Amino acid sequence: MRRLLLVLATDVRRHLKSPAAILVFMAIPMVMTALIGIIFAPRTEGKELPPIPLVLVDRDKGLASKLLLGSFDVDRMKKMFQVTVADEAEGRRRMKKGKASAMLVVPERFTLDLLEARTTALTVVKNPAEQFLPDVVEEFVSTLAVMLSGAVQAFAEEARGIRAMIDRPIESFPWDKLGPELGRAQKKMAAAEKVLNPLLLGLKEEETRAAGAKAQVTRTDIFSMMLPGMAVMFLLFIVQTLMRDIVSERQDGKLRRMMTTPLRPLELVGARLAGGWVMGVAVLLVMVAVGTLLFRARWGTFGYFLALAAAASFWTAAFFGLFHALVRNRNQAGAFAAPIILAFSLFGGSMMNPEAMPKAFLAVGLATPNRWFIDGAALVRDGKFPALSLLVLAGSGLVLTALAVPALRRRTSV
Amino acid sequence: MLEIKNLTKSYGDVLALDRFSLDLKKGEVLGLLGPNGAGKTTLISILSGTLGDFTGTASFLGRDLFADRSLKNRLGVVPQDMAFYDELSAMDNLLFWGGLYDVPRAELKKRAAELLELVELSARAREPVKNFSGGMKRRLNTAIGLLHRPDLLLLDEPTVGIDVQAKVSILDIIRSVGAAGTAVVFTTHQLAEVETTCSRIAIMDRGRVLAQGTLEELVRIVGERDVVEIAGEFAAAAFSEAVRDLAGARVELLSAADGLASLAVADTAEVPRIMDRLFRRQLAVTDMKIKTPNLETVFLKLTGRSLRD
Amino acid sequence: MRTVKRVLHVAGNDLRLMVGDKAFFFWSLVFPMLFIVLFGLVFKSSGGAPAVAELTVVNLDEGRWAAYFLDKIKSPTVELKVVGAEPAEYNRLIVLPPDFSARIEARRAQALAFKKRENASAKAAARVETRLYQAIARVLGEIVLYGDGDLSKFLDGHAGFRDIVRVESRFPENTVTAVPSGFDHSIPGTTVQFIMMMVIIYGGVTVMEDRKKGVLARMLFSPLSKGELFQAKLLGRWGMGLVQAIILFVVGRILFKLDLGSAPLALLVIAVFSLAMAALSVFIGSLCRKEDLIIGLAVLLANIFAGLGGCWWPSEIVPPGVRTAAMASPAYWAMDALHKLRFFQGGAGDILLNLGILSALAAVLGAVAARAFKVRD
Structure with missing residues (x-):
């Protein structure tokens, strides 16, 4: 356990020492949210729709x-x-x-x-x-x-x-x-x-929150709705980048060197998965903090959101653990990871309002972490506990972990 | 063929080349030795035209190497980096790199096939280079520098990190290239490679050539002598006494202990005289070794033993 | 002549390496196609709304007026889902209360509850709302015309509402003859976005990797000069953008009947745009030492430029401030030119300004990239 924590702490420290790429990846969802929010926010906050x-x-x-x-x-x-x-x-x-x-x-x-x-x-x-x-x-x-x-x-x-x-x-x-x-x-x-006069028949836009309905959406609401989708997309990108060490170390001989020490393969695998998980949660929390400061985004009950962030990060770490056990080298990891992440985001609703998406896309989206995270975040925003999202993310995350651990162990002992 | 005069280059306060001068003749294979930071790579980079901001001149084939870009067609460079495309095959790499020189396409194909044969990569000529071993990559790296039949070949540590077989193969290539009339400048840390491959050796440090010539000339230049080590059943004092009147310009007692002593001699012809004297004084000798000075002793004498970063 | 040959040799090799990469086809063809299909379907109808907007009607009315009112709402673009109780899930919902008919017959004003789900399409909601107002206008018009006496007898028979003033819509002459498909909007937008992203990523990463591996320095051992090497790198990346655009346009033409207006002029626009992006890629590749940083910057820049430049959504719906800011995006000038060619059957004269601005941008970025270009760290 001590060695696991040592590897984990060294990994975190190392990544914090050259954070440029991570910072850029964290800036992207914020910029995108700002852009889309400015363009699509209803003009109810002092600004009228341009004639x-x-x-x-x-x-x-x-x-x-x-x-x-x-x-x-x-x-x-x-x-x-x-x-x-x-x-x-x-x-x-x-x-x-x-x-x-x-x-x-x-x-x-x-x-x-x-x-x-x-x-x-x-x-x-x-x-x-x-x-x-x-x-x-x-x-x-x-x-x-x-x-x-x-x-x-x-x-x-x-x-x-x-x-x-x-x-x-x-x-x-x-x-x-x-x-x-x-x-x-x-x-x-x-x-x-x-x-x-008065109109015998008129319309009244009701400001109701019953059954998930809401009459008027503010710019803050737009930001709040968009940020989870963007955050989970870039959570995937960042965790993938951080966990690519699994492959790099195999290529550059560091893994072999580590295996000459008393460090056991399982400890190393545990450190890698825990590292991805911990850093994923940290990345999400930083994005939450920045989103709240910049956009006054609402996230709902913090405890519920933390649970959702933990589940999504766990899923992400397990997925990329398995992914990096399967790819042969760093180039292959880069070539396959980005399309997978973008496909998750495209089908999972990170890039578009689900209602506007074709039905086939929505069905495929159920297989993505993005969709469950976005749905869960919406429930948390409404003050509800995202039980189904947590169950799906944690459950499938456990399945991925069960697959990732032996696969990584096998690659570690090579 | 190549005449370098007063080449000076500095990186800030650090002087990498300090009025460096060197001559090279056709077919000559010059081994350029020097510790880390001696200025070898800087010299190769300047000569190959990838580093600027220096003073001094270099004349190649009677023309100014730094002004006449067409001379690059007569200059081959093998860098220390495996600088080629891993995604391409060996043949495609040769055709690409050769294409940068003014070699007609048909001739280039023929030449590439010849070189693949020479570096023993013909069987895997169409395979992506990324599948090659380190030695195969080094051989390809060398072959790329030879594509356009250069008159001068610069090699920057061409045998780093490869197995003995690959090293022997590359050194054979360098020798054969030299024998065919190409002048070669070859930097390395491997003293044995220089001893067996080069017709001339230059030892440089802190941006200057400290000494140059054949191995024998270098030994002479630095004044290194053969060392005779004698073991036997004798006391130190008796041994010193026995050789005392032999000591002079040609024999010098370096050390004497009970049972082991060493002497420096100007010539191995002095050894029978020393042995005769010991027999006459009835000192029992059980073993005797003559250590002739080699490049390593010359190199250490010239550059010192302190570690370099 | 030999110089040109050498430059083309290096550029051609770069192009071959990039196109030869299996991932290139995913990024340049498969993934953009996914975008094209998605955005094409989404924009098939206007502004990101679904083709048929759904309206859930909770009909609690105990009289006959609900059916009459719903008949007025019916439209090919609005799908009515009539239910007896308010469902948990809906996009838009209107409630006809139990006393809906009674209030009309008693001439008592009423406002119907119209609810919209917060994350549903605002545009679909606007379309439904307009349709509801038209239906209300028809109902009120008929009541004014024929509802003098007892309104309970009104539905037994009266003359119908005549649409005396009709509305016809068309496009300007000599522009488009048919409504442009969603793909006519999504293919140019996606192409411009992916050229930005892929040219910067591939172009930048390969410049950085070649520099780190010593490949760039090795090229200078040959008679190639640094300036020529820069030109070759620029040309290779420019070619990559062009190849990508041609692939997407040809596939778009075959699969989605893409119409570009004037294809040669559209390609000219893309060519100048790609040149600017090629210069940007060499610049970023020369500055950065890490692949992840280049990818991050490429995604960031491409997304900002695409979002501002009208690659994702119709530029007319963005606020005036954003429209002004959009002019700083190279994608805006490319998209604007492609719109002029496609939707207004524009000629060379119509896109001169766009070409001029994109060329100037390419020249500036080219100069900056040439200055930053280095063969070793």
Whole structure:
């Protein structure tokens, strides 16, 4: 035991003396989390969603298109859209420069068509280089179209009356008939008011945490959700790097030299596995500390998280113990380890929101430590004990250890 | 063929080469001996063009070695590092390294095959070098330096860390290269290798050549003499008394103890005189050895016995 | 001429060594393909949301209006899952309370609970929410139009809601004719990201290893000068980036019908971009002495550049500050140029600025790398 601890302590001290690579590997998840967090965090903390740049092409130049343009001028809409009136060529130029997500083309005769309750179409020209905002514009305009359709149908009679008057020359415009038409419209408005104010039917985004649901996510929440995935990915990278000594020592003769001392192979194997485990836990705790300081990330009950970190590090140490017993040399270790880690991370949800992932990826993800760590961390964040994650990580870690110990012993006695 | 004059190079305050000068003729195999830090590798690096910031001149084939890059086509270097690609086969390595010199492709292939034969690697020519033993790698390392039939070959400790067979093979190659007319500069710590391989020896330390010549010349230069060790049944005082009148420029009593004494002699022709004297004085001699000075004694005399780092 | 031959000889050998490495194919082909498939499927529909967004409806309504309302929500992009009680697991959920119909008929305002799971796709939620607002607008519109009297009789029969104003969507003329596939977005992004990562890792590590083994110094024993050796190293790594891009583009074309717009111009963009990355790899390889450090730096830089540069997500959704910062990423200029070529059928004139900036970056990084380049530690 004394010799095991001596090897373990020397390993730790040695790695602490040249920590550049480990520090870079620890910086990566923090930088990635910051980047993704800044980009995807909801703008509920003082910062509004940037307005979507929209070009409005007015071919109608009538009352309806002016009203439509005016509707974008109210405060709430200004926050959503940044509207520029221009022709189609300018709109295209803006799209190409990435300065417009879409163009809304109001057709000729739009006002007249609405007054005559004839079917008409607004055209949304979408920026083909963009994947998201043009669809937002299209969805919004579709909602606007439904509302316009409703209004047109509601005031169809009055509109027809006004339309008939518009066709007359200005000098013979029957001003006296305009009043009753507007009066009828006003009555209908009053009737509609009962349905629309307050809305007979509305939506309420509930701030509930029942059954894992939550209405609004803050930037801190995003960081808290992302960090475990990133942390476990780089836990794998760092522990693999540290445990690569198993192969290096076999290659450079240090192992042979150690075996000439009273150190028993089992003690050496134990030191290597314990070293990976201890350093893994330490790495996770440092990332937790930095994540908390930098991002105010929430981790939940510390004891539960520590148990999860211990289980994940144990799994990682056992896995890379076995891995390094199987590979022939350092180059092979480097060549195989990184793809395995990235595959774990890709399938296990470290790189992407699980809901957005294809189902096949999710199924494969169940075989990765990332998935269980991320799921466990989510439960811990919600104040729950991550029993299943702990069971899976510790159980499979034990199986890996059972395989790793004899394999490493065999390679040690060579 | 090669004339080095006043080559001086320093690393900060440390003088690695101090007005180093040396001449080398065609076909001459020069063994360059020196303790660690003597400046051997610095000299090879400067001559091979990988180290700059020095003063002095080197003329090779009548031209300035440091100014005329085309001379590199006439210069072969075998570094101490196994500097080649482990992933490639021996043949591919030879073709790659040879390709850096102006050797026509067809000739290069022929030459590579010849060299693989010479270094006895033909059977494994297509195998990745990473599977080779240390000795095989050393042989390949040497072969790479010979690809373009250089007029001058610089070898920096070409036999480090290999077995006797591989060492003998490499030394044979060096001898044959020298015999074919290539001038060779060969640095090593193995004095025996130099004794058996080189036509001339230079001993250097602290960046300077301390002595150079054939082994016999070196012995003469440093004034080392043969040592006669005599064992027998005699008292120290009696022995000293017996040889007293022989002592002079040609014989010197080094030590005398009861039963064992040693004398330095200028020539082994003095030994019968000494033995005759001992018989006349009836001193019983049971054993007698003559120790002739070798490179090791010359080397230690010139460079001292203190350890170098 | 001999100089050029020697430079090409060394560069070709580097390329052969890199491409000959079995791991190269995993890193350059298999792993990027996994990324391409994943991101391609994810971005098949807009902005990272699943193609069909799911909405769980807890229908507790005791009247007839729930069915009418749900009919209005139906859409090819929204999948309704109607249940009788709130489940433990869901992505988005709306509750139609027991008095849903009764309140409408009594003309009493109500707000329906709409819940979103915290880690579900925000974009899918936005799509569902928009659809819900459209459905509400249709219901309210019909009530305003035809709901004068007793609303309990409303569902027995009334004229339907007419979509007088329709919305048509299209792309600008002379750009794309069909909706670009997710792969058209994911392949260039993944290619740019993996060129950065692999060129820096492979290029940097091999420069460092060759220096440590004395291979670089040995090359200088030959008539090759240090400057030529640097050019050869740069060229080898540049070739590696190009080979990687060509493999991914060809496989993308065969498997996913990738359309690059103008393939020669796209390759030109990648070529200039790869040159900059090749210079960066030689620089990092010259500075670092440890393989792990090079790998760490490569992963860090490649991920930052890729994230900022629009390789992972549509650049339009990032905040303005990040969009400005993105201009510092070489990946941004490459992706922007590839977008212009693919989505706007751009020509050489459209990407001149991008090429200019990438070339300037390559020149600066090349100069810095040449200065840092060393053949021995």
